[in-house]
Amino acid sequence: MAEEDTQAQEEPLEAPETPVEAASSASSETETKEKPTAEQLSITEKYFSNGNKLLTLPGMPLAINDDTRRLLALFSDGRFLVGENHKFDGRVLSFEVLARRKKLPISKPIYVSQNEINTVYSIGERAQIAADTSDDSVLDQLQMQKDFVNIITQAAAQKVSDVHVVIADSSQILFRVNGMMKVEMEYGKEWGESFVRAAFASADISDSNYAQNEFQGAQKLGSTPLRGSKGKLMLPHNVLAIRLQFNPIAFGSQYLVMRLLYADDNPDGSGDLSSLGFGQFEEDLFYRLRAAPVGVSIVAGPTGSGKSTTLQRNMIKLLQEKNYELNLLTVEDPPEYPIPGARQMPVTNANTEEEKAEQFTKALSAALRSDPDVIMVGEIRALASAQLTFQGALSGHGMWATLHANSAPAILNRFRDMGVETFKLLDPEIMKGLISQRLFRKLCPHCRMSVKERQNDPSFQRLRTALGDFGVENAYVRGPGCKMCNGTGVKGRMSVPEIVLPDATFLELMIKGETRRAIDYWTSDLNGRTLKEAAIERMLKGYIDLDEVERWCGLLDQRPVY
Numbered sequence: 001m002a003e004e005d006t007q008a009q010e011e012p013l014e015a016p017e018t019p020v021e022a023a024s025s026a027s028s029e030t031e032t033k034e035k036p037t038a039e040q041l042s043i044t045e046k047y048f049s050n051g052n053k054l055l056t057l058p059g060m061p062l063a064i065n066d067d068t069r070r071l072l073a074l075f076s077d078g079r080f081l082v083g084e085n086h087k088f089d090g091r092v093l094s095f096e097v098l099a100r101r102k103k104l105p106i107s108k109p110i111y112v113s114q115n116e117i118n119t120v121y122s123i124g125e126r127a128q129i130a131a132d133t134s135d136d137s138v139l140d141q142l143q144m145q146k147d148f149v150n151i152i153t154q155a156a157a158q159k160v161s162d163v164h165v166v167i168a169d170s171s172q173i174l175f176r177v178n179g180m181m182k183v184e185m186e187y188g189k190e191w192g193e194s195f196v197r198a199a200f201a202s203a204d205i206s207d208s209n210y211a212q213n214e215f216q217g218a219q220k221l222g223s224t225p226l227r228g229s230k231g232k233l234m235l236p237h238n239v240l241a242i243r244l245q246f247n248p249i250a251f252g253s254q255y256l257v258m259r260l261l262y263a264d265d266n267p268d269g270s271g272d273l274s275s276l277g278f279g280q281f282e283e284d285l286f287y288r289l290r291a292a293p294v295g296v297s298i299v300a301g302p303t304g305s306g307k308s309t310t311l312q313r314n315m316i317k318l319l320q321e322k323n324y325e326l327n328l329l330t331v332e333d334p335p336e337y338p339i340p341g342a343r344q345m346p347v348t349n350a351n352t353e354e355e356k357a358e359q360f361t362k363a364l365s366a367a368l369r370s371d372p373d374v375i376m377v378g379e380i381r382a383l384a385s386a387q388l389t390f391q392g393a394l395s396g397h398g399m400w401a402t403l404h405a406n407s408a409p410a411i412l413n414r415f416r417d418m419g420v421e422t423f424k425l426l427d428p429e430i431m432k433g434l435i436s437q438r439l440f441r442k443l444c445p446h447c448r449m450s451v452k453e454r455q456n457d458p459s460f461q462r463l464r465t466a467l468g469d470f471g472v473e474n475a476y477v478r479g480p481g482c483k484m485c486n487g488t489g490v491k492g493r494m495s496v497p498e499i500v501l502p503d504a505t506f507l508e509l510m511i512k513g514e515t516r517r518a519i520d521y522w523t524s525d526l527n528g529r530t531l532k533e534a535a536i537e538r539m540l541k542g543y544i545d546l547d548e549v550e551r552w553c554g555l556l557d558q559r560p561v562y
Contacts, residue, residue, distance in 0.1 A: 271317025277494025
Protein backbone atom coordinates (compact mmCIF):
# COMPACT_ATOMS: atom_id res chain seq x y z
CA MET A 1 0.00 0.00 0.00
CA ALA A 2 1.08 3.57 -0.65
CA GLU A 3 0.74 4.44 3.03
CA GLU A 4 3.03 1.62 4.13
CA ASP A 5 5.62 2.51 1.52
CA THR A 6 5.56 6.08 2.73
CA GLN A 7 6.16 4.99 6.30
CA ALA A 8 9.00 2.73 5.31
CA GLN A 9 10.86 5.66 3.83
CA GLU A 10 10.46 7.85 6.91
CA GLU A 11 13.08 7.76 9.66
CA PRO A 12 11.47 7.18 13.06
CA LEU A 13 11.16 10.27 15.18
CA GLU A 14 11.35 9.90 18.95
CA ALA A 15 8.34 11.19 20.88
CA PRO A 16 8.92 13.79 23.62
CA GLU A 17 8.52 12.98 27.30
CA THR A 18 6.19 15.93 27.85
CA PRO A 19 3.88 16.30 24.86
CA VAL A 20 1.94 19.11 26.51
CA GLU A 21 5.00 21.32 26.58
CA ALA A 22 6.12 20.20 23.11
CA ALA A 23 2.73 20.79 21.56
CA SER A 24 2.48 24.25 23.03
CA SER A 25 6.09 25.24 22.26
CA ALA A 26 4.99 26.48 18.85
CA SER A 27 4.28 29.90 20.34
CA SER A 28 6.56 32.04 18.27
CA GLU A 29 8.08 35.44 18.74
CA THR A 30 7.27 36.15 15.12
CA GLU A 31 3.86 37.37 14.02
CA THR A 32 3.41 34.61 11.45
CA LYS A 33 3.48 31.73 13.96
CA GLU A 34 0.12 30.07 14.64
CA LYS A 35 -0.98 29.65 18.25
CA PRO A 36 -2.76 26.45 19.33
CA THR A 37 -6.52 26.72 19.07
CA ALA A 38 -8.83 26.25 22.05
CA GLU A 39 -9.77 22.84 20.68
CA GLN A 40 -6.11 21.76 20.42
CA LEU A 41 -5.35 22.95 23.97
CA SER A 42 -8.38 21.07 25.27
CA ILE A 43 -7.42 17.82 23.55
CA THR A 44 -3.79 18.22 24.62
CA GLU A 45 -4.85 18.54 28.25
CA LYS A 46 -7.38 15.71 27.88
CA TYR A 47 -5.17 13.06 26.29
CA PHE A 48 -1.50 14.08 26.49
CA SER A 49 -1.15 15.19 30.12
CA ASN A 50 1.10 13.44 32.66
CA GLY A 51 3.47 12.16 29.99
CA ASN A 52 0.79 10.16 28.18
CA LYS A 53 1.96 9.10 24.72
CA LEU A 54 0.23 8.21 21.47
CA LEU A 55 1.33 4.66 20.67
CA THR A 56 -0.03 4.51 17.11
CA LEU A 57 2.34 7.11 15.64
CA PRO A 58 5.24 6.10 13.35
CA GLY A 59 8.21 4.94 15.41
CA MET A 60 6.04 4.04 18.41
CA PRO A 61 5.36 0.50 19.75
CA LEU A 62 2.14 0.03 17.77
CA ALA A 63 2.74 2.10 14.64
CA ILE A 64 0.03 1.63 12.00
CA ASN A 65 -0.42 2.86 8.45
CA ASP A 66 -2.06 6.16 7.60
CA ASP A 67 -5.31 4.55 6.48
CA THR A 68 -5.84 2.81 9.83
CA ARG A 69 -4.81 5.92 11.78
CA ARG A 70 -7.88 7.63 10.36
CA LEU A 71 -10.00 5.13 12.30
CA LEU A 72 -8.45 4.90 15.76
CA ALA A 73 -5.82 6.01 18.28
CA LEU A 74 -4.32 4.20 21.31
CA PHE A 75 -2.59 5.97 24.21
CA SER A 76 -0.05 4.58 26.66
CA ASP A 77 -2.60 4.83 29.49
CA GLY A 78 -4.88 2.42 27.59
CA ARG A 79 -7.41 4.92 26.30
CA PHE A 80 -8.64 3.69 22.92
CA LEU A 81 -10.29 6.22 20.59
CA VAL A 82 -12.36 4.99 17.63
CA GLY A 83 -14.07 7.13 14.98
CA GLU A 84 -17.81 7.05 15.56
CA ASN A 85 -18.41 6.09 11.93
CA HIS A 86 -16.08 3.06 12.18
CA LYS A 87 -17.45 1.18 15.18
CA PHE A 88 -17.75 -2.10 13.29
CA ASP A 89 -14.79 -1.75 10.92
CA GLY A 90 -12.80 -4.97 10.71
CA ARG A 91 -9.53 -3.05 11.00
CA VAL A 92 -10.57 -1.75 14.42
CA LEU A 93 -11.31 -5.26 15.68
CA SER A 94 -8.02 -6.57 14.26
CA PHE A 95 -6.14 -3.76 15.97
CA GLU A 96 -7.66 -4.63 19.37
CA VAL A 97 -6.51 -8.24 18.95
CA LEU A 98 -3.00 -7.10 18.00
CA ALA A 99 -2.71 -4.71 20.99
CA ARG A 100 -3.74 -7.43 23.44
CA ARG A 101 -1.36 -9.90 21.83
CA LYS A 102 1.47 -7.42 22.48
CA LYS A 103 0.21 -7.12 26.09
CA LEU A 104 -0.42 -3.39 25.77
CA PRO A 105 -3.11 -1.82 27.97
CA ILE A 106 -6.28 -1.14 25.98
CA SER A 107 -9.64 -0.09 27.40
CA LYS A 108 -13.10 -0.27 25.85
CA PRO A 109 -13.41 1.97 22.76
CA ILE A 110 -14.26 5.62 23.26
CA TYR A 111 -16.21 6.75 20.20
CA VAL A 112 -15.26 10.25 19.03
CA SER A 113 -15.69 12.39 15.91
CA GLN A 114 -13.38 12.19 12.92
CA ASN A 115 -12.24 15.74 13.66
CA GLU A 116 -11.08 14.70 17.14
CA ILE A 117 -9.10 11.79 15.69
CA ASN A 118 -7.47 14.18 13.21
CA THR A 119 -6.60 16.69 15.92
CA VAL A 120 -5.11 14.01 18.17
CA TYR A 121 -2.71 12.92 15.45
CA SER A 122 -1.90 16.50 14.50
CA ILE A 123 -0.84 17.19 18.11
CA GLY A 124 1.02 13.89 18.41
CA GLU A 125 2.97 14.39 15.19
CA ARG A 126 3.76 17.96 16.21
CA ALA A 127 5.21 16.65 19.45
CA GLN A 128 7.36 14.14 17.55
CA ILE A 129 8.76 16.87 15.32
CA ALA A 130 9.38 19.09 18.35
CA ALA A 131 11.56 16.33 19.84
CA ASP A 132 13.47 15.91 16.58
CA THR A 133 14.29 19.54 15.85
CA SER A 134 16.11 22.05 17.98
CA ASP A 135 14.76 25.02 16.00
CA ASP A 136 11.34 26.04 17.30
CA SER A 137 10.97 28.62 14.52
CA VAL A 138 10.33 25.90 11.93
CA LEU A 139 8.04 23.73 14.08
CA ASP A 140 4.76 24.91 12.59
CA GLN A 141 6.04 24.67 9.04
CA LEU A 142 7.38 21.16 9.57
CA GLN A 143 4.11 19.95 11.07
CA MET A 144 2.04 21.45 8.28
CA GLN A 145 4.32 19.93 5.67
CA LYS A 146 3.76 16.57 7.32
CA ASP A 147 0.00 17.19 7.31
CA PHE A 148 0.35 18.01 3.62
CA VAL A 149 2.03 14.66 2.91
CA ASN A 150 -0.48 12.75 5.06
CA ILE A 151 -3.45 14.19 3.20
CA ILE A 152 -1.84 13.44 -0.17
CA THR A 153 -1.15 9.88 1.02
CA GLN A 154 -4.79 9.40 2.01
CA ALA A 155 -5.89 10.84 -1.34
CA ALA A 156 -3.49 8.64 -3.32
CA ALA A 157 -4.78 5.51 -1.55
CA GLN A 158 -8.23 6.30 -3.01
CA LYS A 159 -6.86 7.38 -6.42
CA VAL A 160 -8.27 10.87 -5.87
CA SER A 161 -7.82 13.10 -8.92
CA ASP A 162 -8.12 16.46 -7.12
CA VAL A 163 -7.92 17.64 -3.51
CA HIS A 164 -9.81 20.86 -2.72
CA VAL A 165 -9.00 22.92 0.40
CA VAL A 166 -11.68 25.55 1.10
CA ILE A 167 -11.10 27.97 3.96
CA ALA A 168 -13.93 30.10 5.32
CA ASP A 169 -15.20 29.88 8.92
CA SER A 170 -13.64 26.41 8.98
CA SER A 171 -11.33 24.47 6.66
CA GLN A 172 -12.85 21.73 4.52
CA ILE A 173 -10.84 19.11 2.65
CA LEU A 174 -12.76 17.68 -0.31
CA PHE A 175 -11.69 14.74 -2.50
CA ARG A 176 -12.77 14.23 -6.10
CA VAL A 177 -13.07 10.47 -6.55
CA ASN A 178 -14.27 9.02 -9.86
CA GLY A 179 -15.33 12.49 -10.91
CA MET A 180 -17.52 13.15 -7.84
CA MET A 181 -16.78 15.52 -4.94
CA LYS A 182 -17.06 14.48 -1.29
CA VAL A 183 -16.11 16.16 1.99
CA GLU A 184 -13.32 14.11 3.56
CA MET A 185 -12.18 16.14 6.61
CA GLU A 186 -12.77 19.38 8.43
CA TYR A 187 -10.41 21.48 10.55
CA GLY A 188 -10.30 24.95 12.06
CA LYS A 189 -9.72 28.07 9.98
CA GLU A 190 -6.24 28.69 11.42
CA TRP A 191 -5.12 25.18 10.52
CA GLY A 192 -6.27 25.66 6.92
CA GLU A 193 -4.45 28.96 6.50
CA SER A 194 -1.22 27.40 7.81
CA PHE A 195 -1.75 24.35 5.59
CA VAL A 196 -2.08 26.46 2.44
CA ARG A 197 1.11 28.37 3.26
CA ALA A 198 2.94 25.09 3.90
CA ALA A 199 1.69 23.63 0.61
CA PHE A 200 3.04 26.68 -1.21
CA ALA A 201 6.37 26.40 0.61
CA SER A 202 6.59 22.70 -0.32
CA ALA A 203 6.32 23.41 -4.06
CA ASP A 204 9.40 22.96 -6.22
CA ILE A 205 8.16 25.34 -8.93
CA SER A 206 6.33 28.46 -7.76
CA ASP A 207 6.45 32.23 -7.41
CA SER A 208 9.03 33.56 -4.98
CA ASN A 209 6.41 34.59 -2.40
CA TYR A 210 2.91 33.45 -1.49
CA ALA A 211 0.30 36.18 -2.02
CA GLN A 212 -3.04 35.33 -0.40
CA ASN A 213 -5.06 37.75 -2.54
CA GLU A 214 -3.59 36.72 -5.90
CA PHE A 215 -4.12 33.78 -8.27
CA GLN A 216 -0.97 31.65 -8.22
CA GLY A 217 0.05 28.31 -9.65
CA ALA A 218 2.76 25.96 -8.43
CA GLN A 219 3.97 22.40 -8.76
CA LYS A 220 5.49 19.82 -6.44
CA LEU A 221 7.67 17.21 -8.09
CA GLY A 222 8.16 13.78 -6.60
CA SER A 223 9.53 13.40 -3.09
CA THR A 224 11.80 15.83 -1.28
CA PRO A 225 13.35 15.73 2.20
CA LEU A 226 11.83 17.84 4.94
CA ARG A 227 14.16 20.69 5.78
CA GLY A 228 15.04 21.01 9.44
CA SER A 229 14.45 17.35 10.29
CA LYS A 230 16.51 14.18 10.23
CA GLY A 231 13.55 12.36 8.76
CA LYS A 232 12.21 12.54 5.25
CA LEU A 233 8.58 13.13 4.35
CA MET A 234 8.03 11.42 1.03
CA LEU A 235 5.09 11.62 -1.34
CA PRO A 236 3.44 8.28 -2.08
CA HIS A 237 5.48 6.33 -4.61
CA ASN A 238 2.63 6.36 -7.14
CA VAL A 239 2.33 10.18 -7.15
CA LEU A 240 4.65 11.69 -9.75
CA ALA A 241 3.77 15.32 -9.10
CA ILE A 242 1.11 17.65 -7.77
CA ARG A 243 -0.21 20.74 -9.58
CA LEU A 244 -1.35 23.41 -7.14
CA GLN A 245 -3.67 26.31 -7.88
CA PHE A 246 -4.09 29.00 -5.20
CA ASN A 247 -7.18 31.20 -5.49
CA PRO A 248 -8.67 34.02 -3.40
CA ILE A 249 -12.43 33.59 -2.92
CA ALA A 250 -15.34 35.74 -1.82
CA PHE A 251 -16.90 34.99 1.59
CA GLY A 252 -13.78 33.10 2.60
CA SER A 253 -10.05 33.54 2.69
CA GLN A 254 -8.33 30.92 0.53
CA TYR A 255 -9.08 28.13 -1.91
CA LEU A 256 -6.43 25.60 -2.93
CA VAL A 257 -6.90 22.91 -5.58
CA MET A 258 -4.29 20.16 -5.90
CA ARG A 259 -4.29 17.95 -9.01
CA LEU A 260 -2.53 14.64 -8.33
CA LEU A 261 -0.55 13.21 -11.23
CA TYR A 262 -0.06 9.48 -10.81
CA ALA A 263 2.58 7.15 -12.13
CA ASP A 264 1.46 5.15 -15.13
CA ASP A 265 -0.53 2.05 -14.22
CA ASN A 266 1.66 0.23 -16.74
CA PRO A 267 5.15 0.33 -15.19
CA ASP A 268 6.64 -1.23 -18.34
CA GLY A 269 5.64 1.83 -20.37
CA SER A 270 3.03 -0.03 -22.38
CA GLY A 271 1.03 1.83 -25.00
CA ASP A 272 -2.04 -0.21 -24.09
CA LEU A 273 -5.21 1.72 -24.98
CA SER A 274 -7.71 -1.01 -24.13
CA SER A 275 -6.95 -0.63 -20.42
CA LEU A 276 -8.21 2.95 -20.66
CA GLY A 277 -11.57 1.74 -21.98
CA PHE A 278 -11.07 1.97 -25.75
CA GLY A 279 -12.59 -0.80 -27.84
CA GLN A 280 -11.35 -2.33 -31.08
CA PHE A 281 -13.24 0.26 -33.13
CA GLU A 282 -11.36 3.15 -31.51
CA GLU A 283 -8.02 1.32 -31.47
CA ASP A 284 -8.22 0.82 -35.25
CA LEU A 285 -8.83 4.56 -35.77
CA PHE A 286 -5.93 5.48 -33.49
CA TYR A 287 -3.71 3.10 -35.45
CA ARG A 288 -4.58 4.93 -38.67
CA LEU A 289 -3.75 8.27 -37.06
CA ARG A 290 -0.38 7.03 -35.78
CA ALA A 291 0.41 5.70 -39.26
CA ALA A 292 0.03 9.19 -40.80
CA PRO A 293 3.55 10.70 -41.00
CA VAL A 294 2.31 14.29 -41.39
CA GLY A 295 -0.62 16.26 -40.01
CA VAL A 296 -2.33 17.47 -36.86
CA SER A 297 -4.20 15.14 -34.48
CA ILE A 298 -6.01 16.72 -31.53
CA VAL A 299 -7.32 15.11 -28.33
CA ALA A 300 -10.00 17.35 -26.79
CA GLY A 301 -12.21 17.42 -23.75
CA PRO A 302 -12.77 19.39 -20.54
CA THR A 303 -10.35 19.46 -17.63
CA GLY A 304 -9.99 16.04 -16.03
CA SER A 305 -11.26 14.05 -19.02
CA GLY A 306 -8.11 11.96 -19.44
CA LYS A 307 -6.70 13.78 -22.48
CA SER A 308 -3.07 13.68 -21.32
CA THR A 309 -3.20 9.98 -20.49
CA THR A 310 -4.68 9.09 -23.88
CA LEU A 311 -2.06 11.19 -25.64
CA GLN A 312 0.75 9.65 -23.61
CA ARG A 313 -0.38 6.10 -24.39
CA ASN A 314 -0.59 6.92 -28.09
CA MET A 315 2.91 8.39 -28.10
CA ILE A 316 4.30 5.29 -26.37
CA LYS A 317 2.50 3.08 -28.90
CA LEU A 318 3.79 5.21 -31.78
CA LEU A 319 7.40 4.79 -30.65
CA GLN A 320 6.92 1.06 -30.20
CA GLU A 321 5.39 0.66 -33.66
CA LYS A 322 8.28 2.60 -35.23
CA ASN A 323 10.91 0.60 -33.28
CA TYR A 324 12.04 3.85 -31.60
CA GLU A 325 13.61 4.92 -34.90
CA LEU A 326 12.09 8.38 -34.91
CA ASN A 327 12.71 11.52 -32.90
CA LEU A 328 9.69 12.32 -30.74
CA LEU A 329 9.82 15.64 -28.90
CA THR A 330 7.25 16.91 -26.42
CA VAL A 331 6.61 20.46 -25.21
CA GLU A 332 4.67 20.40 -21.93
CA ASP A 333 3.82 22.80 -19.13
CA PRO A 334 4.76 20.79 -17.14
CA PRO A 335 5.54 17.20 -18.27
CA GLU A 336 2.90 15.05 -16.58
CA TYR A 337 3.74 11.46 -17.47
CA PRO A 338 6.98 9.85 -18.69
CA ILE A 339 7.13 8.71 -22.31
CA PRO A 340 10.07 6.27 -22.64
CA GLY A 341 12.05 7.08 -25.78
CA ALA A 342 10.80 10.66 -26.14
CA ARG A 343 12.66 13.88 -25.38
CA GLN A 344 10.28 15.71 -23.05
CA MET A 345 10.91 19.45 -22.90
CA PRO A 346 9.43 21.24 -19.86
CA VAL A 347 8.30 24.85 -19.88
CA THR A 348 9.69 26.44 -16.70
CA ASN A 349 10.92 29.77 -15.33
CA ALA A 350 7.59 31.47 -15.95
CA ASN A 351 5.40 33.00 -13.26
CA THR A 352 2.58 34.86 -15.02
CA GLU A 353 0.26 33.52 -17.72
CA GLU A 354 1.83 35.90 -20.23
CA GLU A 355 5.31 34.61 -19.41
CA LYS A 356 4.11 31.01 -19.61
CA ALA A 357 2.60 31.62 -23.06
CA GLU A 358 5.82 33.26 -24.20
CA GLN A 359 8.03 30.46 -22.83
CA PHE A 360 5.72 27.81 -24.28
CA THR A 361 5.92 29.40 -27.73
CA LYS A 362 9.70 29.65 -27.42
CA ALA A 363 9.97 25.95 -26.45
CA LEU A 364 7.74 24.90 -29.34
CA SER A 365 9.84 26.95 -31.76
CA ALA A 366 12.96 25.27 -30.38
CA ALA A 367 11.38 21.84 -30.86
CA LEU A 368 10.70 22.62 -34.52
CA ARG A 369 14.41 23.44 -34.95
CA SER A 370 15.57 20.24 -33.22
CA ASP A 371 15.25 17.76 -36.10
CA PRO A 372 11.91 16.24 -34.97
CA ASP A 373 9.86 13.57 -36.70
CA VAL A 374 6.86 13.94 -34.37
CA ILE A 375 6.07 16.68 -31.85
CA MET A 376 3.58 16.36 -29.01
CA VAL A 377 2.25 19.65 -27.66
CA GLY A 378 0.95 19.32 -24.10
CA GLU A 379 -1.85 21.81 -24.64
CA ILE A 380 -2.71 24.42 -27.27
CA ARG A 381 -3.81 27.46 -25.29
CA ALA A 382 -3.51 30.43 -27.62
CA LEU A 383 -3.12 31.40 -31.26
CA ALA A 384 0.69 31.49 -31.13
CA SER A 385 1.00 27.82 -30.10
CA ALA A 386 -1.78 26.85 -32.55
CA GLN A 387 0.04 28.55 -35.42
CA LEU A 388 3.31 26.81 -34.57
CA THR A 389 1.48 23.47 -34.40
CA PHE A 390 0.10 23.97 -37.91
CA GLN A 391 3.48 25.24 -39.07
CA GLY A 392 4.98 21.94 -37.92
CA ALA A 393 2.41 20.01 -39.97
CA LEU A 394 2.97 22.22 -43.04
CA SER A 395 6.71 21.60 -42.81
CA GLY A 396 6.27 17.81 -42.84
CA HIS A 397 5.95 16.71 -39.22
CA GLY A 398 3.42 14.71 -37.28
CA MET A 399 1.83 16.94 -34.63
CA TRP A 400 -0.22 15.73 -31.65
CA ALA A 401 -1.77 18.01 -29.04
CA THR A 402 -4.56 18.47 -26.53
CA LEU A 403 -7.17 21.21 -26.62
CA HIS A 404 -10.22 22.27 -24.62
CA ALA A 405 -13.26 21.74 -26.87
CA ASN A 406 -16.80 20.40 -26.39
CA SER A 407 -16.73 17.68 -29.03
CA ALA A 408 -14.57 16.29 -31.82
CA PRO A 409 -16.21 18.40 -34.58
CA ALA A 410 -16.05 21.48 -32.31
CA ILE A 411 -12.24 21.33 -32.41
CA LEU A 412 -12.46 23.08 -35.79
CA ASN A 413 -14.67 25.81 -34.34
CA ARG A 414 -12.23 26.24 -31.46
CA PHE A 415 -9.35 26.78 -33.88
CA ARG A 416 -11.40 29.28 -35.89
CA ASP A 417 -12.22 31.12 -32.69
CA MET A 418 -8.48 31.30 -31.91
CA GLY A 419 -7.78 32.82 -35.31
CA VAL A 420 -6.29 29.92 -37.31
CA GLU A 421 -6.59 30.57 -41.06
CA THR A 422 -9.47 28.80 -42.82
CA PHE A 423 -7.31 27.27 -45.59
CA LYS A 424 -5.41 25.25 -42.97
CA LEU A 425 -8.60 23.89 -41.46
CA LEU A 426 -9.98 22.90 -44.89
CA ASP A 427 -6.98 20.75 -45.81
CA PRO A 428 -7.46 17.04 -44.95
CA GLU A 429 -3.71 16.54 -45.41
CA ILE A 430 -3.21 18.80 -42.39
CA MET A 431 -6.29 18.02 -40.27
CA LYS A 432 -5.79 14.31 -39.64
CA GLY A 433 -7.61 13.47 -36.46
CA LEU A 434 -10.26 15.07 -34.22
CA ILE A 435 -10.76 13.20 -30.95
CA SER A 436 -12.94 14.10 -27.98
CA GLN A 437 -13.45 12.02 -24.87
CA ARG A 438 -15.00 11.88 -21.41
CA LEU A 439 -14.35 9.69 -18.38
CA PHE A 440 -17.36 7.60 -17.35
CA ARG A 441 -17.65 5.86 -14.00
CA LYS A 442 -17.64 2.08 -14.33
CA LEU A 443 -20.30 0.02 -12.58
CA CYS A 444 -19.22 -2.42 -9.93
CA PRO A 445 -19.96 -5.79 -11.58
CA HIS A 446 -20.67 -7.38 -8.18
CA CYS A 447 -23.56 -5.18 -7.03
CA ARG A 448 -24.93 -3.53 -10.17
CA MET A 449 -28.69 -3.81 -10.66
CA SER A 450 -30.83 -4.35 -13.74
CA VAL A 451 -32.51 -1.19 -14.97
CA LYS A 452 -35.81 -3.07 -14.55
CA GLU A 453 -35.49 -2.35 -10.82
CA ARG A 454 -36.39 1.27 -11.68
CA GLN A 455 -39.43 0.81 -13.91
CA ASN A 456 -41.22 3.77 -12.32
CA ASP A 457 -38.39 6.16 -13.00
CA PRO A 458 -38.67 8.53 -16.03
CA SER A 459 -35.21 7.42 -17.19
CA PHE A 460 -36.55 3.88 -17.63
CA GLN A 461 -39.25 5.15 -19.97
CA ARG A 462 -36.68 7.14 -21.95
CA LEU A 463 -34.55 4.01 -22.27
CA ARG A 464 -37.50 1.98 -23.55
CA THR A 465 -38.41 4.74 -26.03
CA ALA A 466 -34.85 5.00 -27.34
CA LEU A 467 -33.70 1.37 -27.35
CA GLY A 468 -36.81 -0.76 -26.87
CA ASP A 469 -36.86 -4.09 -25.06
CA PHE A 470 -33.25 -4.84 -26.03
CA GLY A 471 -32.09 -1.82 -24.04
CA VAL A 472 -34.25 -2.75 -21.06
CA GLU A 473 -32.86 -6.30 -20.97
CA ASN A 474 -29.21 -5.28 -21.20
CA ALA A 475 -28.89 -2.00 -19.29
CA TYR A 476 -27.83 -1.71 -15.66
CA VAL A 477 -27.84 0.97 -12.97
CA ARG A 478 -25.64 1.63 -9.98
CA GLY A 479 -26.18 -0.80 -7.11
CA PRO A 480 -26.23 -0.22 -3.34
CA GLY A 481 -22.50 -0.85 -2.98
CA CYS A 482 -20.57 -3.81 -1.61
CA LYS A 483 -17.19 -4.67 -0.12
CA MET A 484 -15.69 -5.03 -3.60
CA CYS A 485 -16.37 -1.34 -4.39
CA ASN A 486 -16.10 0.04 -0.83
CA GLY A 487 -19.83 0.68 -0.78
CA THR A 488 -19.79 3.12 -3.71
CA GLY A 489 -21.34 1.03 -6.48
CA VAL A 490 -18.59 2.06 -8.92
CA LYS A 491 -15.06 0.82 -9.62
CA GLY A 492 -12.86 3.31 -11.44
CA ARG A 493 -13.52 5.11 -14.70
CA MET A 494 -13.13 4.42 -18.42
CA SER A 495 -12.48 6.63 -21.43
CA VAL A 496 -15.31 6.96 -23.94
CA PRO A 497 -14.28 8.80 -27.13
CA GLU A 498 -15.60 10.04 -30.43
CA ILE A 499 -13.05 10.11 -33.24
CA VAL A 500 -13.28 11.87 -36.60
CA LEU A 501 -10.87 11.12 -39.44
CA PRO A 502 -12.08 14.01 -41.60
CA ASP A 503 -12.10 14.28 -45.38
CA ALA A 504 -12.51 17.41 -47.50
CA THR A 505 -16.32 17.21 -47.53
CA PHE A 506 -16.62 17.02 -43.75
CA LEU A 507 -14.18 19.90 -43.25
CA GLU A 508 -15.97 22.07 -45.80
CA LEU A 509 -19.39 21.48 -44.21
CA MET A 510 -18.03 22.36 -40.77
CA ILE A 511 -16.27 25.52 -41.93
CA LYS A 512 -19.47 26.64 -43.72
CA GLY A 513 -21.32 26.25 -40.42
CA GLU A 514 -23.48 23.34 -41.62
CA THR A 515 -22.74 21.35 -38.47
CA ARG A 516 -25.80 19.10 -38.60
CA ARG A 517 -25.07 18.04 -42.19
CA ALA A 518 -21.42 17.49 -41.29
CA ILE A 519 -22.38 15.21 -38.38
CA ASP A 520 -24.80 13.22 -40.54
CA TYR A 521 -22.13 12.86 -43.23
CA TRP A 522 -19.56 11.72 -40.66
CA THR A 523 -21.81 9.09 -39.06
CA SER A 524 -23.08 7.72 -42.40
CA ASP A 525 -20.50 8.13 -45.19
CA LEU A 526 -17.41 8.07 -42.92
CA ASN A 527 -18.77 5.34 -40.62
CA GLY A 528 -18.30 7.58 -37.60
CA ARG A 529 -19.71 7.15 -34.13
CA THR A 530 -20.69 9.95 -31.77
CA LEU A 531 -19.83 10.06 -28.07
CA LYS A 532 -23.43 9.16 -27.25
CA GLU A 533 -23.38 6.10 -29.49
CA ALA A 534 -20.05 4.97 -28.01
CA ALA A 535 -21.44 5.42 -24.49
CA ILE A 536 -24.64 3.48 -25.29
CA GLU A 537 -22.55 0.58 -26.62
CA ARG A 538 -20.70 0.40 -23.29
CA MET A 539 -23.95 0.72 -21.37
CA LEU A 540 -25.42 -2.27 -23.22
CA LYS A 541 -22.29 -4.26 -22.34
CA GLY A 542 -22.87 -3.49 -18.65
CA TYR A 543 -19.80 -1.31 -18.15
CA ILE A 544 -21.56 1.99 -17.40
CA ASP A 545 -25.06 2.81 -16.23
CA LEU A 546 -27.99 4.68 -17.69
CA ASP A 547 -27.53 7.71 -15.43
CA GLU A 548 -23.89 8.10 -16.45
CA VAL A 549 -24.81 8.08 -20.14
CA GLU A 550 -27.45 10.77 -19.64
CA ARG A 551 -25.10 12.78 -17.43
CA TRP A 552 -22.53 13.21 -20.20
CA CYS A 553 -24.55 12.78 -23.37
CA GLY A 554 -28.01 14.17 -22.64
CA LEU A 555 -31.33 12.37 -22.39
CA LEU A 556 -31.51 9.11 -24.30
CA ASP A 557 -34.62 10.07 -26.25
CA GLN A 558 -33.05 13.30 -27.54
CA ARG A 559 -30.94 13.66 -30.66
CA PRO A 560 -27.44 14.99 -29.87
CA VAL A 561 -26.96 18.68 -30.59
CA TYR A 562 -23.65 20.12 -31.79
